[in-house]
Every structure is written in structure tokens, then in C-alpha cells.
Amino acid sequence: IYANVLLRKEEETFIHEDPRDGSYEDWPVTRADLEAHYDAVEKMMAAQRYPLEHEPYKSTAKTQAMKLAAQRMGRAADWQLPPLAVTFGNPGEVPMTGVPIREEHPNLHGRTRTTCHLCGECDIGCNSGSKNTLDYTYLSAAKRAGAELRTRAEVTELWPADGGGYVVQYLDHSDVTEGTPREGPRSLVPRTTVTADRLVMAAGTFGSTYLLLKNRRHFPAMSHQLGSRFCGNGDLLGFLRECHDTSTGKKLPRVLDGGHGPVITSALHFRGQEEGGTGRGYYIEDAGYPEFVNWLYEGAHQARLVHRGLRLAWRLVRGWTGLTRDSDVSEEIAELLGDSLGSATSLPMLGMGRDIPDGHMRLTADGMLDIDWRLKGSRQYFDRLRESMADIARTLEGTLVDNPLSYLSRVITVHPLGGCPMGRAPSSGVVDASGEAFGHPGLYVVDGAMMPGPTGPNPSLTIAALADRFADHLIDAHFRAAPGRARDRTEERPWQSAPPM
Incomplete structure (x- = not known):
């Protein structure tokens, strides 16, 4: 899940541990190596912080609650x-919900986007275009530069081509109606073959690792580290429940309203x-959700819902049969709907x-991707993280579920990471510090699979910064291979967005 957060990996966590330890981390790049690329990605993604100083953002209960918890725990800093x-607002303007976003160039969809509606639907699909996703940023820029974008292409096989470069074969599912299963055997699905001087793997941690494992027979020089160094970036899901506020001397519900704001x-x-x-360090973030989740939460308590429904039904029966002349059922309807305090x-x-x-x-005997990761080695980390969540719950006078x-x-x-980790040599990684596979020049891995360990915060920005760095390496390699041509850096990144607010 990509929930918009663009945090940089802390400088001190680009660590170099002893490879004789089976759980070691060894990052062949440093924070300094990535600073310029972090800057470039943040600019391209038009990063903005949540404008808490303005209304209606100032009234976001979950944000204020987390801020209060940090203060009470002595962790305000x-x-x-x-x-x-x-996008919460256009550059130079006060942030506002639902206003048209000014774009320097039309996006590839040709659609008007609007600023964030605070609907909490970031993780299931932003229908207003407020979320600066790849299609509105890098892919729109690539299409303007002449790139051909092909969707519904299921890569099945890849191998080195005779004489250099690579061959990729994929199934073309473009003729299938969205949301409906394909009928008939896979052998009837149209197949397309393309060739490339350089092949970039960016199918995600699971996708890239799976494809290379599946096609390993074609890559005899591939490092034996393929499939290694998997982790979940320390992810842990917890739930604050039934928080209260007793600051006035009375025990009042503390409204958190997870359905208001971005995720x-x-x-x-x-x-x-x-x-x-x-x-080992960690982060705890508030997590919103679409408003309909509140209805699901309330509806899940069937016993209470049935009881309230029966009370309303009995009240209606009494009215219809003349047992009461009171036709006002607003109280019973309100009771049926409930006060929603639980959610x-x-x-x-x-x-x-x-x-x-x-x-x-690894791949199972029937060709499925299998993951072997044990909690034991990370148990101390998760215990500390869970205890900090419990501290937040106690601070907000609620309970941790x-x-x-x-x-x-x-x-x-x-946030799955690893599988094709970076390393200093084939003995420690699948790709080098430029994302190029050891033993297979021109083959790159540029997604979460290349991580030799966890990033700590949300990994999307670090993945993108590494990809930006690898792209520079790939472009430089292209010009080195073309005698008489020099790379023109005078108009680098002319398609990038305006500076963030």
C-alpha cells in the first residue's frame, strides 16, 4: 500500500554490519549519495505537508490527538x-479542499484534478486526482517525451539475447473487460515479444524477485543472494479503541474520526x-480510512444493531395497530443509527x-512464490514498538487492540522489501550500488526488491531516490557507449513540477 508519505531514511541507518552475522545489513550507498535524488523526487512528486495551521485541516481530530499524545509523552520534538x-493547495495559495489543481502540462488522462477532499480514500484509489501518483507525475512526463505505455502486460519470461541486450515475453490482457475474469486457457492469450538493450525490472519486491527466480535458468551468473534479505520494514498494525478525555473532570469521548483527512x-x-x-528505531503514524469503514465497524456489532432494530420494529408495530397514537419515531431511528462512538x-x-x-x-515445486521469514529475530523490536503503541493508547485514555x-x-x-538486494559484490548482493545485476550488464532492479534491509520510515521515497540515482547511472552508461556523444546536462529534468509549498 502506498499512503503518500515521503520520508527520508535516517542518515545513521545506512549501516555496515559484519557479513559473518546471518542477519547483517550492509548498505553500499550513503545518505549523502542520495540527498540530491531525494530532492529531485520530492520536487517531481510535488510533496506538501498537511496544512494543519489552516481550516478545515486544523480540525482534523486524529492529527491533533497524535500531536497531543507526543506532547504528553515528552516526545513533542x-x-x-x-x-x-x-496536493492540498496550489503553490502560492492558501490550501483549500476541492479546487482545481493547476498543472504546467496536461496529465496523460487529460482530466482536471482537484485538491484533497479529506475523504480518507487514498489507499483504495483517489477519485479526485489529489494524490500525486505515478500516472500524474513520472508517467505523464515520460509520455510527453515519447514513451509508449503498455498496460495489462503480464511478463512471463525473459532472457539474455544473443549478441547483447535482453528479450522479454509477455501476455497481452488489453482485450479483457476490467473486473471480469479471462475465459479460456492461457495458451490462447496473445503473446508479445520485445527486445531491449537494457532491461529495468520494476515489478515490485515480489514481482521482480519472482520473475528472476522463475527465469533463473536463463541467468547463470546471477548471484546466489537472489531471494535473500527479505523483511517487512518492521510493519505492525495496532488499533486505538474507545479513547476518552478527562481533562474537564468528566469522562468524555475523545473523537478521533479516522474517516476525515488523508490516510x-x-x-x-x-x-x-x-x-x-x-x-532498533521505528515510527508510529495515524492511519485513516474511507468513511464507509465507520459504517462497517458499527454494523459489525450485530447484537447491538439487532436489538436497536427490534426496538424500532416494535415501535412501528405499535403505531400501525393503534397501541399508541405517537407517530414520532425519530428517537427510535436515531437509536437504530446509533451514536457511532465506537468508530x-x-x-x-x-x-x-x-x-x-x-x-x-523461493519458488515452490508448483512454481508459487514462498516466503520464509521468522519473527524470532525481530521479536525484541516488535515488543518495543507494541509497548509504544500501548503508551499512546494510555495517553489518550483508550485501549490498544x-x-x-x-x-x-x-x-x-x-512494505515488503528485499529479494534482489544491493551489495558490494555478488557474495553479498544481486545488484550493485547502481542497481545493475552482477554478472549481467544492462539488467537493473529498481524497486523495493533491491533494498538490503529496512528503510525505517515508509520506503517509497528511498526507493524512488535510488531509482533516480540508478537512472542517472543508466543514462551515463548510454552516453559512454556512444562515442562522440556527450550528455547535455543544461536542461536536466525540464518536465518537473513546480517547487512544493
């Missing part, structure tokens, strides 16, 4: 409004030992950080 790939608005950083703290005073929290990247991916899978020693991750 560790709380922040992270840069988000969301994530703020982050609380707990620093690790490399950053002057203890253990209004509850909120998911997203934890993420530096778990141990000691997982492995753990992810039910934790009782089965399972965790959920929306």
Missing part, C-alpha cells in the same frame, strides 16, 4: 507532519541506537521501522 504526495497525516519517531536512542473514538495506528532482514524467498494475527506469531506488512 519527535512528532512531525511528514511530506505527502498529495496518514503525522508521524512520531522513536530513535534507534544508531540515532542516539535504544534498540468515532477508535483509530488504526501504523508502526514501521527496522526489523531484521533475514527472510528468504493488537492485530489478531500477532497471537499466531504473524505480522502484516504493506
Whole structure:
């Protein structure tokens, strides 16, 4: 899941550990190597922080609650409004909801976008175009530059071409109606073959690793590290429930309203030992959701809902049969709908950080991707993260509800990383510090699979910064291979967006 957050990996966590330790991390790049690329990506993604100083954003209850919790815990300096790939306002203007976004160039959809409506639908699809996704940024720029974009292309096989370059074969699903299964055997699906001087793998942590494992027979020089260093970026899901406010001497419901605002608005950083703290560091962020989730939450309490429904039905029967002359059923209808305090005073929290990247991916006998990652090595990290979530719950006078899978020693991750990790040599990685595969020149991996360990915060910005760095390397390699041509840097990135607010 991509929830808009653009946080940089902390400088101290680009670590170099002893490779004799089976759970080591060794980053062949530094924060300094990525600073210019972080800047470039933030500019391209038009990053903006949540404008909490303006209304209606100032009234976002979940953001204010997390800020209050940080203050009460003595961690005000560790709380922040992270840069988000969301447009809240046009540059130079006061942020406003639902106003047209001014774009320097039309996007590839040719559609008018509007600023954030605070609907919480970021993770299921932003229907207003407020979320600065790849189609509105990099892909629109690529199309203007002449790139051909092909969708519904399922890559099945790839191999080195005779004489250099690579061959890619894919199934073309472009003739299938969206949302309907394809009928008939896969052998009847149209197949297309393309060739490339340089091949960039960007199918995601699972997709890129799966494709290389599946086609490993074609890549005899591929590092034996393929499939290694998997981790979930320390992800942990927790739930604040039934929070209260007793500051006035009365026990009042503390409304958090997770359905108002973008999914994530703020982050609380707990620093690790490399950053002057203890253990392995992590972040805790508020997590919003679409408004309909509130209805699902209330409807899930069937016993109470049935009881309220029966009371309304009995009241209507009494009116129809003349047992009462009171035709006002507004009280009963209001009771049926409920006060929604259960959902209004509850909120998911997203934890993420530096778990141990000691997982492995492999293919099963029937060709399915299988992951072997054990909680044992990261248990101390997760215990500390869970305790910090409990501290937030206590501070907001509520309770922490753990992810039910934790009782089965399972965790959920929306940030899978590793599988084709960077390294200094084939003995420690699949690709080098420029994303190029050891033993296979011109083959690049530029997604979460290339991570040799967790990023700590949301990994999207670091993945993009590395991809930007790798793109520079690829372009330089192209000009080195073309005698008599020099790279013109006078008009670098002319398609980038205006500076962020």
C-alpha cells in the first residue's frame, strides 16, 4: 500500500554490519549519495505537508490527538507532519479542499484534478486526482517525451539475447473487460515479444524477485543472494479503541474520526541506537480510512444493531395497530443509527521501522512464490514498538487492540522489501550500488526488491531516490557507449513540477 508519505531514511541507518552475522545489513550507498535524488523526487512528486495551521485541516481530530499524545509523552520534538504526495493547495495559495489543481502540462488522462477532499480514500484509489501518483507525475512526463505505455502486460519470461541486450515475453490482457475474469486457457492469450538493450525490472519486491527466480535458468551468473534479505520494514498494525478525555473532570469521548483527512497525516519517531536512542528505531503514524469503514465497524456489532432494530420494529408495530397514537419515531431511528462512538473514538495506528532482514524467498515445486521469514529475530523490536503503541493508547485514555494475527506469531506488512538486494559484490548482493545485476550488464532492479534491509520510515521515497540515482547511472552508461556523444546536462529534468509549498 502506498499512503503518500515521503520520508527520508535516517542518515545513521545506512549501516555496515559484519557479513559473518546471518542477519547483517550492509548498505553500499550513503545518505549523502542520495540527498540530491531525494530532492529531485520530492520536487517531481510535488510533496506538501498537511496544512494543519489552516481550516478545515486544523480540525482534523486524529492529527491533533497524535500531536497531543507526543506532547504528553515528552516526545513533542519527535512528532512531525511528514511530506505527502498529495496536493492540498496550489503553490502560492492558501490550501483549500476541492479546487482545481493547476498543472504546467496536461496529465496523460487529460482530466482536471482537484485538491484533497479529506475523504480518507487514498489507499483504495483517489477519485479526485489529489494524490500525486505515478500516472500524474513520472508517467505523464515520460509520455510527453515519447514513451509508449503498455498496460495489462503480464511478463512471463525473459532472457539474455544473443549478441547483447535482453528479450522479454509477455501476455497481452488489453482485450479483457476490467473486473471480469479471462475465459479460456492461457495458451490462447496473445503473446508479445520485445527486445531491449537494457532491461529495468520494476515489478515490485515480489514481482521482480519472482520473475528472476522463475527465469533463473536463463541467468547463470546471477548471484546466489537472489531471494535473500527479505523483511517487512518492521510493519505492525495496532488499533486505538474507545479513547476518552478527562481533562474537564468528566469522562468524555475523545473523537478521533479516522474517516476525515488523508490516510496518514503525522508521524512520531522513536530513535534507534544508531540515532542516539535504544534498540532498533521505528515510527508510529495515524492511519485513516474511507468513511464507509465507520459504517462497517458499527454494523459489525450485530447484537447491538439487532436489538436497536427490534426496538424500532416494535415501535412501528405499535403505531400501525393503534397501541399508541405517537407517530414520532425519530428517537427510535436515531437509536437504530446509533451514536457511532465506537468508530468515532477508535483509530488504526501504523508502526514501521527496522526489523531484521533475514527472510528468504523461493519458488515452490508448483512454481508459487514462498516466503520464509521468522519473527524470532525481530521479536525484541516488535515488543518495543507494541509497548509504544500501548503508551499512546494510555495517553489518550483508550485501549490498544493488537492485530489478531500477532497471537499466531504473524505480522502484516504493506512494505515488503528485499529479494534482489544491493551489495558490494555478488557474495553479498544481486545488484550493485547502481542497481545493475552482477554478472549481467544492462539488467537493473529498481524497486523495493533491491533494498538490503529496512528503510525505517515508509520506503517509497528511498526507493524512488535510488531509482533516480540508478537512472542517472543508466543514462551515463548510454552516453559512454556512444562515442562522440556527450550528455547535455543544461536542461536536466525540464518536465518537473513546480517547487512544493
